[in-house]
Amino acid sequence: MSDLNGRIDAIADRIAGELVALRRQIHRRPELAFEETETAALVARELGKLDPGLRTGVGRTGVVGLIEGAQAGPTIGVRADMDALPIQEETGLPFASEVPGTSHACGHDAHTAIALGVARVVHELKGELKGRLKLFFQPAEETLAGAKAMLDDGALDNPRPDFVLGYHNWPALKAGTVGYLPGIVMASSDAFDITLKGKAGHGAHPHQGIDSLVGAAAFVSQLQSVVSREVAPMLPAVVTIGQLNAGTARNIIAALAAMKGSVRTLDAGVARQIEAAIRRMLDGIATSMRLKATMTWTRLAPVVSNDPRVLPRVVDAARSILGDANVSVLPGPSMGSEDFGWFMEAVPGAHLRIGSRIEGLDTAIHTSNYDCNDLAILTGVKAVARAVFGLAG
Numbered sequence: 001m002s003d004l005n006g007r008i009d010a011i012a013d014r015i016a017g018e019l020v021a022l023r024r025q026i027h028r029r030p031e032l033a034f035e036e037t038e039t040a041a042l043v044a045r046e047l048g049k050l051d052p053g054l055r056t057g058v059g060r061t062g063v064v065g066l067i068e069g070a071q072a073g074p075t076i077g078v079r080a081d082m083d084a085l086p087i088q089e090e091t092g093l094p095f096a097s098e099v100p101g102t103s104h105a106c107g108h109d110a111h112t113a114i115a116l117g118v119a120r121v122v123h124e125l126k127g128e129l130k131g132r133l134k135l136f137f138q139p140a141e142e143t144l145a146g147a148k149a150m151l152d153d154g155a156l157d158n159p160r161p162d163f164v165l166g167y168h169n170w171p172a173l174k175a176g177t178v179g180y181l182p183g184i185v186m187a188s189s190d191a192f193d194i195t196l197k198g199k200a201g202h203g204a205h206p207h208q209g210i211d212s213l214v215g216a217a218a219f220v221s222q223l224q225s226v227v228s229r230e231v232a233p234m235l236p237a238v239v240t241i242g243q244l245n246a247g248t249a250r251n252i253i254a255a256l257a258a259m260k261g262s263v264r265t266l267d268a269g270v271a272r273q274i275e276a277a278i279r280r281m282l283d284g285i286a287t288s289m290r291l292k293a294t295m296t297w298t299r300l301a302p303v304v305s306n307d308p309r310v311l312p313r314v315v316d317a318a319r320s321i322l323g324d325a326n327v328s329v330l331p332g333p334s335m336g337s338e339d340f341g342w343f344m345e346a347v348p349g350a351h352l353r354i355g356s357r358i359e360g361l362d363t364a365i366h367t368s369n370y371d372c373n374d375l376a377i378l379t380g381v382k383a384v385a386r387a388v389f390g391l392a393g
Contacts, residue, residue, distance in 0.1 A: 004128070004389060005321045011121045012381045019381065020374045022046070023113035024095040030084030030102045030109070033140035034149075036061045039082045039112065043137045046116050050123045052135075059149030063137040066159075067122050069129025069392065076388045077134045077161035079343055080115035081108045081141035090368040106365045107169040107356060107372040110380075112137060114167070114354070117381035122388055130392045134161055136343070144189055144300040147339035156346060163310050163391045164349035166340040167380055171364060173328075173355030175373035178318050178383050180352055181330040182311060186304035187236070187264040188271055189337035190297060194219075194282065197292040200255035209253030213246040215289040216257035219282065220244065223261075226277045231270055238264045238335055239274060264335050266303060302341040307348040310391070314350040317390035318383040326379075350387075354380040 022042070029038050043063045044056050053066035061082075089096050089103035097103040104110075115135055122133045136155055140146030173179050196216055201209020220241050231237045239261065246257035263278075265271045275297055286293035319327045330353060340351060356376035363370045 004125075005386065007125060008121055008321060008382055008385050011124050012117065012378055012385070015117060015120055016378045019113045019117045019377050022116060023109045023374070023377060026109040026112055027095050027104050028098050030097050030099055030104045031082075032086060032102060033083045033143040033145065034060050036082045036139045040137065043082070043112065043116065047119060047135070050119060052119070052123070058155050059139060059146060059153045061139040062146065062150045062153075062155065064155055065119060065135040065137075067119060067126060067133040067135075069131050069133075070127045071130040073129070073131025073392050074162035075132050075134050075159045076391050077136060077164035077343070077347065077349070078115055078118055078384060078388065079136040079138055079164060079166045079340060080111040081138045081146065082112050083108055083140050083142050083146065085142055085366060087366070087368055091371050093371060103368070105367060105370045106142065107370070108141065110169055110356070110372045110377055111167070113377050114380035114384065117377065118385045118388065121381060121385040125389075129389065132159065133388055134159070141339055144337060144339040147301070147342040151342055151346065161347050164343045164347040165314065165352075165384055165387055166338070166343065166349065167352040167354050167384060168338065169356035169372050169376045170353035171357050171370070173353055174357050175355045175375040176379050177326045177328065177355040178322060178352050178379065179328055179330045179355065180306070180311065180315055180350070181333060182306060182308065184266050184303050184305045185330070185333050185351055186338045186341070187266050187333070187335045188268065188303045188341065189300040190263040190271055190275065191300050192261050192263070192278065192295055192297045194259040194261070194293065194295045196257040196286070198253070198255050198290070201253035203251035203253060206253055209255070210290050211253050212257035212291060213254035215285050215291045216244055216246055216259060218289065219285045220259070222281050222285070223278065226274055226281075230277050231273065235270050236266050236335060237270050237274060264337060266333060268302070301337045301339040302345045304338050304341045304344060304351050306350045307344070310348050311350045313390050314352065314387045317387040318352070321382050321386040322379065352383065354383070
């Protein structure tokens with residue numbers, strides 16, 4: 001095992017500069033959800049140098065690669081997301097985004113580089129691999145739509161992975177380290193869209209109209225009691241109305257109000273309970289205020305939950321190559337969501353956090369000044385590649 005670790009170390013160290021250059025190339029040309037054509041072409045080109053099985057256009061812009069080991073064994077999946085965010089970059093970096101209003105403010109450029117590095121390492125050591133490595137370069141994680149699109153397009157087929165690994169850079173963690181958490185690590189995400197329909201009228205004669213805006217305001221206010229009064233206090237949940245549009249002028253009773261909201265929980269039963277409560281409240285508002293109400297509910301992503309049969313093997317692999325001091329337990333789950341949960345719902349898997357802190361930089365993912373420490377790429381390659389061999393047995 002120490003000999004394998006040494007060879008993984010040597011290969012990763014040798015290609016680290018190339019991977020950083022690839023990350024910066026991707027960073028300059030960020031692409032939003034389902035628009036990742038340049039990034040997908042780069043991925044296909046880099047994988048093509050290794051002569052793997054290759055499939056493009058999976059889930060519209062996704063790429064799937066397959067590297068066969070020399071010996072029979074399981075199929076290990078590794079997923080990386082590729083998309084960027086609609087955020088204007090304000091880092092001042094020499095390789096900053098060249099696309100106005102779009103940037104890799106979540107570090108998916110680094111995630112893509114890590115997976116390409118894992119492919120390089122495994123390819124060079126495929127004579128010792130029992131089984132095969134299946135790589136998923138996924139679009140549209142930021143909209144929580146890409147994983148489902150890839151799976152619906154048969155990404156898990158031929159061959160189906162026995163295990164699947166995911167990861168995310170994490171600026172709260174020191175670069176060069178890895179974090180993990182047993183059980184649920186990220187929340188589910190559901191989206192709902194509501195329309196309240198009333199009747200327009202003159203602002204001077206409100207009794208002749210039916211005010212959808214007043215109904216929407218009452219609904220948003222009432223919604224605040226769902227978590228505080230209907231969900232058990234020890235069960236985390238967040239209900240958010242992030243958008244409300246109503247009315248056309250200051251002196252016209254609003255005939256139409258439209259709202260967009262989200263629900264995040266760490267328990268599927270709680271999500272169903274919240275949905276039922278929102279529907280009940282919406283029916284009540286519609287009845288009491290003479291409105292017509294419609295709502296659509298969409299399950300965007302399930303929870304990300306580490307499989308107890310997989311996570312210990314992944315953690316042991318990371319510790320063996322990074323050292324015990326550089327692998328730590330996270331303080332708790334995040335209420336953020338990750339559509340990698342769709343992969344983990346279908347296949348036993350594990351999800352790691354890769355430390356990406358840049359000391360002295362006050363930032364966080366999804367902010368205009370975010371930058372990912374390049375050391376996260378090397379750390380991620382070593383930890384994930386070693387986990388592939390650990391799971392392959």
